[in-house]
Amino acid sequence: VNFCSQCGAAVGLAIPEGEDRERHVCRTCGFIHYENPKTVVGCLPELDGKLLLCRRAIEPAIGRWTVPAGYLELGESVIQGAVRETLEETGSRVDVVGPLAMLDIPHIGQTYALFRAQLPQRDFAPTPESLEVRLFEPAQIPWEELAFPVVHFALRFYVEDLEAGREHLHLGIVRWSGTGRRYDPSNYRVEERLAVPLGNAGGAVEAF
Numbered sequence: 599v600n601f602c603s604q605c606g607a608a609v610g611l612a613i614p615e616g617e618d619r620e621r622h623v624c625r626t627c628g629f630i631h632y633e634n635p636k637t638v639v640g641c642l643p644e645l646d647g648k649l650l651l652c653r654r655a656i657e658p659a660i661g662r663w664t665v666p667a668g669y670l671e672l673g674e675s676v677i678q679g680a681v682r683e684t685l686e687e688t689g690s691r692v693d694v695v696g697p698l699a700m701l702d703i704p705h706i707g708q709t710y711a712l713f714r715a716q717l718p719q720r721d722f723a724p725t726p727e728s729l730e731v732r733l734f735e736p737a738q739i740p741w742e743e744l745a746f747p748v749v750h751f752a753l754r755f756y757v758e759d760l761e762a763g764r765e766h767l768h769l770g771i772v773r774w775s776g777t778g779r780r781y782d783p784s785n786y787r788v789e790e791r792l793a794v795p796l797g798n799a800g801g802a803v804e805a806f
């Protein structure tokens with residue numbers, strides 16, 4: 599932030615009264631420009647035991663595989679955002695059936711909220727945001743061609759649950775080691791990991 603979003607004057611770093619950290623504060627009108635993490639929302643859509651992934655048509659990580667996900671917009675819920683992003687990237691309107699993961703990435707100021715979802719039918723297709731959209735058997739997930747480490751960890755937790763026959767909500771901090779390639783998951787670890795069992799073993803989701 600260099601210039602004030604309210605008056606256009608120069609902005610400088612200062613600790614506002616009553617706060618404990620530096621903010622970008624307008625030197626003219628005093629407006630405080632808060633910067634907070636962004637929420638990324640997305641789905642792991644399933645059909646007949648297969649998982650829908652898309653190959654990114656846009657940077658960063660163009661050409662690599664990911665779950666459909668993107669930034670939450672103002673005015674929408676995390677589930678609405680996850681469904682919208684899935685529609686934009688796969689052309690399919692999914693039904694969210696439960697949470698999968700909430701993963702924080704503090705060094706880039708993002709939090710991912712990812713949901714398990716059902717594809718109502720085989721009506722997916724490439725979109726302006728996806729070069730290719732296809733269903734993968736869990737054993738065929740393209741681990742070496744995934745877009746982001748957070749996607750790698752979310753898919754790993756998903757597969758672990760499948761293999762164990764138990765569902766969890768997975769929480770944790772995706773921490774970069776500080777060296778090595780940013781897109782290589784081997785340079786990351788998940789800290790403060792929690793796997794919260796979901797008690798809804800095969801039952802229907804109740805909506806109120």
Ligand SMILES: [Zn+2]
Binds near residue numbers: 603604607626
């Ligand atoms: Zn100002």
